[in-house]
Amino acid sequence: MLKQLSLWLALSAVLSGLATAADYAEFTTPGLAKAQITHSDIAPLITYYKEQDWLEVTELGRSVEQRPIYLIKIGDGERKVLAWSQMHGDEPTATAAIFDLLAVIEAQQKQQAATGEGGPAWLDDISLYLIPMLNPDGAERNSRFNALGIDVNRDALALQTPEGQLLMQAAKKIKPHYGFNLHDQNRYHGAGDNKKPATISLLAPAYNEAREINPSRHAAMQLVSAVKPLLDNALPEQLGRYNDEYSIRSFGDTFSGMGISTVLVESGGQYNDPFRQQARQINVQLYLSWLEMISTGRYRDFDLSGYNSIPMNNSGGMKDLIISNINLPQADGSGVLARVDLAFTAGGNGRGQAVLDEIGDASIYGGYHTLDASGMNYSPGKAYPLTGPLSLSAEKYLQLLADGYSHFSGEAGLLTNSSGLPVAINPRGVNKPWPQRRSTSTFLLSKDSAVQLAVVNGRLIRLADASLLDAFSGN
Known part of the structure; x- marks a missing residue:
């Protein structure tokens, strides 16, 4: 009944x-x-x-x-x-x-x-x-x-x-x-x-x-x-x-x-x-x-x-991820060149590879995931060379990110990723001092000389607790 x-x-x-x-x-x-x-x-x-x-x-x-x-x-x-x-x-x-x-x-x-x-x-x-x-x-x-x-x-x-x-x-x-x-x-x-x-x-x-x-x-x-x-x-x-x-x-x-x-x-x-x-x-x-x-x-x-x-x-009024108010460095690293927003979309209707498709003022867009990065400084990060087999735990990965390594270079088969977090191997566009539209979606964000966040293949990692702050699961 x-x-x-x-x-x-x-x-x-x-x-x-x-x-x-x-x-x-x-x-x-x-x-x-x-x-x-x-x-x-x-x-x-x-x-x-x-x-x-x-x-x-x-x-x-x-x-x-x-x-x-x-x-x-x-x-x-x-x-x-x-x-x-x-x-x-x-x-x-x-x-x-x-x-x-x-x-x-x-x-x-x-x-x-x-x-x-x-x-x-x-x-x-x-x-x-x-x-x-x-x-x-x-x-x-x-x-x-x-x-x-x-x-x-x-x-x-x-x-x-x-x-x-x-x-x-x-x-x-x-x-x-x-x-x-x-x-x-x-x-x-x-x-x-x-x-x-x-x-x-x-x-x-x-x-x-x-x-x-x-x-x-x-x-x-x-x-x-x-x-x-x-x-x-x-x-x-x-x-x-x-x-x-x-x-x-x-x-x-x-x-x-x-x-x-x-x-x-x-x-x-x-x-x-x-x-x-x-x-x-x-x-x-x-x-x-x-x-x-x-x-x-x-x-x-x-x-x-x-x-x-x-x-x-x-059309195009929504983005998957918007990170706003990022400080871009002068070419010689002497100070802040510009403060910009970065907006990402993921192919396959939100289920594919995230790419950076907007640099500058993203205030006209809505975001499925947003982050205010005021006071944080952009860095492309360094490449960690894969010279031999590497088993990557979450602890080891977080330490590499904290040390300024945003990605890996070398033979992808040498890396075993057990961290549960995304990694970038030989990504395009990371050898530039500033983000590159349609390519760069891997970089670091630092505050007071300490890495706070890592963006890896468009995925946002918070180092403090190894969490992913976005969920590119598609809609």
Whole structure:
């Protein structure tokens, strides 16, 4: 009884938009909180839902490499909604959210079966169609593109890919009134000038070069306006608006031109959230809110002021690490030449090698990790030569850093690193007196002639306790 009550409370919170992470945990599909979601991850879920009688699962068709692409249908209402995810294979957040949505709906169905109440209020009015992974071959490669190297979201015009053909065929057969185009965006997008990540960005795509507003696009804008209060509460100053430049080859723009009220959802980065789980939760809440509003028509009560007030995405507005107020030395070491900020980004959407991409004034950027280095002096550090085998313990490494060695030179195979900390071997650009853009990400920071911090391959080490002050785990 207590477990049933707990489930009911969590379900009520999710449906009301007041859910916590603990509430969502009741409906979070296991195994999908990771950077890459492939067909093998969703196949067991598809098998499970095929056996349920409250929805229909059919195979829409096959990818280039003959992986199945599925269509899930829920309800038989007059208003038709089509949503698709992972048309870019390396953008999995919405795929996880779709299966969480199914878990919420299933809980509603079970509650209704047990009590006669609590079923989805929108179910009589809406037919919901879901394509949870349009590009399974790209997902397998963790790639934006399909197996032919084609961007499926640039194939709405030529329809050269089977994946694009299937999506277009589905749209023409279903004739949806509303479309949800579900993506992930680069974690370096900021929400306007807020110096915060755009954890969610929304857009009602243009249907022509002039970016005019016809009735279908107007409705899409109203849908965005209607959920803005929810997002402002859940993500203060972290909601962005995607660029609405017309793209004739893209599906969102094409569907908008076909009279489908289309909303683009882009899931972005968040602090200390390596696998975009907050964006995943927000996606579920967006879907539930829109289904309710489409069912009742309540979104029509909103004008476009909410949509137009959302700040535009600031491309490159976020950095992985910003170290500010570093003293750079005169060439002869006689004093301070300049005080600068250094900003780093890590390739692979936060999971690759960190590089220095900004020197000077980084005050316009937000950082996932920041450090004020006021009073600290920059030094490229010395190279410790590997002339024979070296087993590097944490204690030995910290002493080398304290002695002014920032990196190693020689044969990498001679070093056994047991310190648990990053090391740099033969790094580029460290033989310069000052940091070098796009190369130098290994150096020392000293105060009162004592090394306080070491930056090694863009990772920040505090010597006092051998801790890593950043976490380039990606978002």
